Amino acid sequence: MSGKNQQISKVTKEEALEFHRSGKPGKLEVSPIKQLATVRDLSLAYSPGVGFPCLEIEKDPDLAYEYTSKGNFVAVISNGTAVLGFGDIGALAGKPVMEGKSVLFKRFADIDSIDVEVETRDSDELINVVKNIGRTWGGINLEDIRGPECFYIEKKLQELLDIPVFHDDQHGTAIISLAAVINAAKVTGRKFSDMKMVVNGAGAAGISCYKMIRDYGLKPENCILCDQKGPIYKGRTDSMTELKEQFAVETSARTLTEALKGADLVLGLSVKGAFTQEMIKGMAPNPIVFAMANPEPEITPEEIFEVRPDAIIATGRSDYPNQVNNVMCFPFLFRGALDVRATQINQDMKMAAAEAIAKLAELAVPDEVLAAYPGRKLEFGRQYILPTPFDPRLIIEVASEVAKAAMKTGVARKKIDDIEKYKKALRSRLDPSVNAITLISESVKSNKKVCFAEGEEIESIKAAVMWRDGGHGKALLLGKRDRIDQVATENSINLSDIEIVNASEKKDDIEKYIDLLYSKLQRKGMLRSDCESLVKKDRDAFASLLLETKEVDSVICGVGRSYTNVISNVEKFSPIKKDSKLTGISILVHKNHMLFISDTANSELASSEELVQNAIQTAQFVTKMGIKPRVAFMSYSNFGSNVRKESERVANAVKILDKMKVDFEYEGEMLPSTALTKNGKDAYPFSRLTESANILIMPGLHSAAISSSLAESLGNCILIGPILSGFENSIQIVSPYAKARDIFNMALISGL
Incomplete structure (x- = not known):
């Protein structure tokens, strides 16, 4: 192996200073999580309403977890005596580091x-200061406090407080190091308990690593x-404490x-x-060398490989493989501890975190992680014994194991009764779309057979594997067998139990498919020879026939191809349901809120009747x-406030629904601000919506596309879809650039 796989651009002093002072100085702000728009809101948030939770907490201090932010709050506390590599620079000078820790x-x-x-x-x-303010938070992270004082301070605070107190400089490094050692032993075929270990550095981190790894076995x-x-050694007197x-x-070793x-x-x-x-x-052979000094290691990987090409190496740096980075530990350790309202972080919880991190490195790496580390081969082995800090599975696996411990x-x-449900909640904290996908997956029956039409594409192959491994049913890849096998081999993918189909291989059924397609298209200007060509060469045509003959339950297509071309092609072969029209439904997810945006899928402007059908189909989907x-x-008007042809078209759709007596709430025409805010209800008290709308029926394809894209770009939202009904x-x-997770999600959605 060569030394550095990927250099990270050097950060200059000027760049770092500008980053910290630009705009609003610093890296943190406090934002309210309750609406404070009216005088009544202020009365609830502060006096007099605030008095009621105060009195409840006085009676039962544990209710602070119910009525305040305590349960999701950690304080990063330091006296600035051991800041990074600078040493004792004072508390205020260390503030940028502590802010940074809070951001993480x-x-x-x-x-x-x-x-x-x-x-x-x-x-x-x-100790006295922290003791007296400590119960404000759900946990305390001690940071950059020099040794040996840090051992005394942490131990004393743990005795005095009934919340987790954790000195990350000690234990965070130890937990990550243990995870790395577990996997390094596995890669080199060593028995953990028999290894001979040397730890160089008797500071807080060194001693904690020594104890953690020794205590593990x-x-x-x-x-x-x-x-x-x-x-x-025993008997040494020089510089001993x-x-x-x-x-x-x-x-007998003296050096x-x-x-x-x-x-x-x-x-x-x-x-x-x-x-x-x-x-x-x-x-010894296959030495395990963790050179974790920062900012420069004790010895560089290049120097090690010159003399020991058989070494497994880890450093504290991000520009080398196997980075020992505390960010893989402390956020998730505290997440698990806070979620069960732990009184401390004990040794079992730390060990559980280390084991979870170690196990994660053995699993296949998700696409979003691979994209963050271009050029690196992230596959369990000598250069990958630890997951990367940006692996989204860390919060799920580490926090849940810590909570269980x-x-x-x-x-x-x-107590957390349902760990699987808890894992889904953890994932949704960082990926709001998970809530939507979870709702969908819980509504879909398993054992579906899904055809992935672009079966030769790596993302389709990965999605098929996810479908198989998730126990959702059978997966079928459409394409040339030799090409699919080649792509799978190049990416170390096991295709067992995944069916590969190509029209040329189904010679016994080819005439049946041609006859079926000809029966559908013979009055649309198509000759039988045209249909024969389509069956053999057009993946959309062949996939539609697999659906028609019930050989698969659903088809996912579009990877690597123009969306508009694909939808136009699919419409030729796939009939629309009676009394239905093609409708596009996009799910806009912001934090834990879902908004469904319905459009006309393939027509620029919808008639009043088409808007009604959009509403009915979208309501059914939801x-x-x-x-x-x-x-x-x-529309661009509220309830006739700006009567024009376009707004009348929308208002007429509401009138049609009035006559149909549907079983869902609806209202219109209106602006988005009227539909989505409390002020809209106040301004129009006659509105039939009991709460803010969760489905927006757009008057045309262009307005739907623009609004969805704008919300996603500016509003910190995630967009799922469009989903076709x-x-x-x-x-x-799916979109031409869909990743495996997107394709898999659409396969789930196809079961609704």
Whole structure:
């Protein structure tokens, strides 16, 4: 392996300073999560309404979790005595780091966080301050506090407070390191308990790593801790402390070089240059070298590979493989602890986090992660023993295992009865579209056979595998067998139990397909020879025939092809249901709110009757998801306020619905602001909508496309769809650039 796979652009001083001071200075702000638009809202949020939850909390302090933000809030607390590589620069100077840590809590685990800088170097004074304000939050992350004081401060606060207190500089690094060691042992075929380990660095992180890995199962006699004076051995008097005495072992080694002779594993938590090539050369075969000093490692991977090409290497840097990065741990550890209202983060919870991280590295990497690391081969092995910090599965796997460990060990005040449901909730914290897909998947019967029409495309192949592995039913790939096999082999994909079909291989049935297609198209100007050509060469035609003959339950197509061309082609072969029309339904997801936008799919402007049919079909779709539909017909006027031809067309649709006596709420014509806000109901009290609308019927294709795209671009929303309704058989078309997850989601939707 060469050293650096992907260099990250160097950050300049000027760029970093401008980043922090531009716009609103800093990296954090406080935003209200309740509406404060009226005088009544203010009366509820503050005086006099605020008094009622105060009195309830006075009676039962645990109700602070119900009436305040405590349950999702972590404080990042520091006195600035060990900031990054700068040392003791003071609390205020360390504030940018603490703000950054708080941002990471929010970005990776949706935990609200605030930084608290305490200007003292007196340990007891810091303890007293935190003790007196600590119960404000659901947890406390101690940060950048020097050793050995950090051990005393953390231990004392854990005794004084009934919330998790966690010094990430110690335990975060230890948890990630343990995960990496578990996998490195697996990759090299070692028995974990028999490995010989050396840890260089007797600071907070070094000692914590030593204890964590030893306690996981290494034999104590095989573990050596070193400081700047060398191995910490029994009988040593130079630079010894009461803390170091706890880790003194019987050994003849008196230098780091001697300690590393025949060692299987070395962890560096010290300084640049602490390891030499000669030291690494003396280690056991397939040495495991974690050079984790920041910003520069004890020895570079390039230097290691010059003398030990058989080494497995990890560093603290993002421009090398196997980055030991605490962000893979602390947000998710706290997420699990907060969700069960844990009183502490104990050793079992830390071990559970490490094991979850280790297991995740063995699984196939999702597309969104691969896209973030172009050029890297993220496949379990020497260069990939840890997942990447941006792996969206970390929050699901780590937090859930931590929560389970907390409940098992009796430190959880709240029980999670359904872990699978909890995992779905975790995923939706970072990906709001999950709620919509979950609703759909729960409404769809399993055991469906889905045809992925562009079967030679890698994303279609991955989607088929996801369908198979998820237990949803059978997957069929349409395409040339040799090409599909080639793509699968190149990407190490197992295609067992996935059917591959090509028209040329179905010689016994080919005449049946041609006759069937000819019967459908003979009065549309098509000769039988034309139909023969279509069956053999047009994937949309052949896929539609598989649907018609009930060989598959649904078809997903469109990957790598123009959407408009595909929909035009599919319409030739796939009939529309009686009393239906082709309707496009897009789901706009913002946080936990879903809005359904209905359009005319393939016609520029819809008639009043077509708008009515759009509303009926969209309401049916939403009802199948278990959601009560509330339909609003969109226009540029509110209830006749601007009477023109276009607004009348929409108003007439409402009048038609009035005569039909449908079983869902509807109203119109109206502006989006009227349909979606409380003010709209106040201004038009006669509106039949009991709450804000969740379905918007757009007057034309252009308005639907523009509004959906605009909302997605500007409103921090996720767009799912468009989903097609109206075909007699189940067909869905994805965008040309759809990823495997998008294709898979559309396959789920096709079952509704």
